[in-house]
Amino acid sequence: MGLLQLLKTQFLCHLIICYVFVLSGLIVNVLQLCTLPLWFVNKQLARRINVRLCYCISSQMVAVLEWWSGSECTLYTDPKSYPLYGKENAIVVLNHSFEIDFLCGWTFCERFGVLGSSKVLAKKELAYVPVIGWMWYFLEIVFCKRKWEEDRRTVAQDLQNLKDYPEKFWFLLYCEGTRFTPKKHQISMKVAETKGLAKLKYHLLPRTKGFWVTVQNLRGSAAAVYDSTLNFRNNETPTLLGILNGKKYHADLYVRRIPLESIPEDEAECAAWLHKLYQEKDSFQEQYAQTGHYPGPIMSPSRRPWTLINWLFWSCLLLYPLGLLLAQLISSGSMLTILASVAFCSAASLGVRWMIGQTEINKGSSYGNKEVTLNNN
Numbered sequence: 503m504g505l506l507q508l509l510k511t512q513f514l515c516h517l518i519i520c521y522v523f524v525l526s527g528l529i530v531n532v533l534q535l536c537t538l539p540l541w542f543v544n545k546q547l548a549r550r551i552n553v554r555l556c557y558c559i560s561s562q563m564v565a566v567l568e569w570w571s572g573s574e575c576t577l578y579t580d581p582k583s584y585p586l587y588g589k590e591n592a593i594v595v596l597n598h599s600f601e602i603d604f605l606c607g608w609t610f611c612e613r614f615g616v617l618g619s620s621k622v623l624a625k626k627e628l629a630y631v632p633v634i635g636w637m638w639y640f641l642e643i644v645f646c647k648r649k650w651e652e653d654r655r656t657v658a659q660d661l662q663n664l665k666d667y668p669e670k671f672w673f674l675l676y677c678e679g680t681r682f683t684p685k686k687h688q689i690s691m692k693v694a695e696t697k698g699l700a701k702l703k704y705h706l707l708p709r710t711k712g713f714w715v716t717v718q719n720l721r722g723s724a725a726a727v728y729d730s731t732l733n734f735r736n737n738e739t740p741t742l743l744g745i746l747n748g749k750k751y752h753a754d755l756y757v758r759r760i761p762l763e764s765i766p767e768d769e770a771e772c773a774a775w776l777h778k779l780y781q782e783k784d785s786f787q788e789q790y791a792q793t794g795h796y797p798g799p800i801m802s803p804s805r806r807p808w809t810l811i812n813w814l815f816w817s818c819l820l821l822y823p824l825g826l827l828l829a830q831l832i833s834s835g836s837m838l839t840i841l842a843s844v845a846f847c848s849a850a851s852l853g854v855r856w857m858i859g860q861t862e863i864n865k866g867s868s869y870g871n872k873e874v875t876l877n878n879n
């Protein structure tokens with residue numbers, strides 16, 4: 503192991519990265535709060551400012567993936583569709599099997615210039631995660647309780663609000679609704695069997711209602727669905743902690759652009775269309791498992807320096823006062839102040855560990871874990 507690689511595994515480095523992330527994130531959250539009055543005067547300007555503020559936070563996580571861990575993200579796609587990426591609004595449908603799949607998604611958003619504005623249909627619990635969840639509130643992220651009776655109205659309304667969004671965005675949908683685990687897979691395949699649907703090997707049975715409501719409400723503002731299938735080389739199981747430790751991963755993403763007009767408007771037809779799409783996605787994963795690559799040529803955009811520049815900017819801004827504070831603390835010689843500072847840092851570390859836990863599959867929800875009785879009529 504080289505010296506640099508050894509350095510990347512040191513807890514102190516992780517502490518510094520997390521300190522910069524959390525403090526800059528809280529500063530950004532406060533700045534976002536300050537844009538609230540502007541919403542009533544010039545909503546579009548407030549939205550544009552928030553896009554840039556959100557970039558300051560999410561791009562730090564992308565920087566850790568791209569520059570700290572040096573992970574490689576390869577894109578397989580059709581060369582005819584490629585020039586449209588980042589130039590139009592799109593709904594992205596992605597498999598939900600990896601702890602950092604959202605981060606790989608963000609990396610591609612970054613490379614196509616839509617990182618600050620990109621959105622997701624996210625479970626409500628994430629709205630309460632400090633920094634990221636609070637930032638999403640100002641970004642008009644659509645949250646759902648995964649209870650259709652309650653979501654049908656709120657989700658449709660929130661999607662309608664995006665119709666006049668002033669910046670290009672990608673709207674991410676994990677139609678599986680939860681992350682893949684063997685138990686959830688087994689249960690969802692029982693549901694598939696009851697409904698007479700073909701079984702999937704690599705995906706959970708997609709939930710169709712969120713997809714239908716998104717397509718219907720973004721018609722006229724989104725131009726296409728980007729069907730995206732992600733996997734990692736050599737059966738890697740990437741984690742956020744692995745990235746913090748400087749571990750290099752190799753992500754492969756296959757994207758197909760499907761014009762929105764070709765998706766049926768009728769709910770039942772749209773659901774059938776989505777089930778067929780997931781059968782195709784399953785066959786792409788099978789091909790990947792057999793051959794180690796997806797169909798189609800590689801058209802990878804390279805990483806841009808902006809994430810690194812943003813990260814260095816916040817590090818310089820926040821590490822200098824931290825250094826001064828530490829020097830003062832040590833020179834004060836007060837045992838009580840030192841102990842209080844150590845206690846504060848330990849509590850903050852536990853808080854960040856809890857945030858990282860939000861990305862871990864084994865700490866995931868029980869959604870999709872319970873056997874359901876279904877009538878197949």
Ligand SMILES: CCCCC/C=C\C/C=C\CCCCCCCC(=O)SCCNC(=O)CCNC(=O)[C@H](O)C(C)(C)COP(=O)(O)OP(=O)(O)OC[C@H]1O[C@@H](n2cnc3c(N)ncnc32)[C@H](O)[C@@H]1OP(=O)(O)O
Nearest residue numbers: 604607620622624625648649650674679690707709711712
């Ligand atoms: C490549 C570029 C990438 C670009 C990235 C761009 C942007 C990035 C931006 C941000 C990144 C941040 C990432 C954050 C990630 C956070 C993601 C999440 O939080 S995922 C969880 C939330 N999202 C979803 O759940 C979306 C999918 N879900 C739905 O669409 C649901 O339908 C719903 C709208 C949430 C409603 O859920 P509910 O449970 O109430 O209803 P359902 O219709 O799903 O359930 C009833 C229905 O399902 C059948 N059923 C029962 N059990 C199962 C089962 N185990 N599996 C499948 N189906 C099941 C049941 O029979 C009913 O069927 P029917 O409809 O026929 O009656």
Ligand SMILES: CCCCCCCCCCCCCCCCCC(=O)OC[C@@H](O)COP(=O)(O)O
Nearest residue numbers: 523562563566634680681857858860861866867
């Ligand atoms: C600069 C880097 C610093 C890193 C240190 C700080 C880390 C803080 C990380 C906070 C990340 C919070 C974003 C969470 C996104 C999680 C996405 C996700 O995958 O959610 C799961 C849901 O889809 C489904 O939930 P389940 O039903 O599977 O349960």
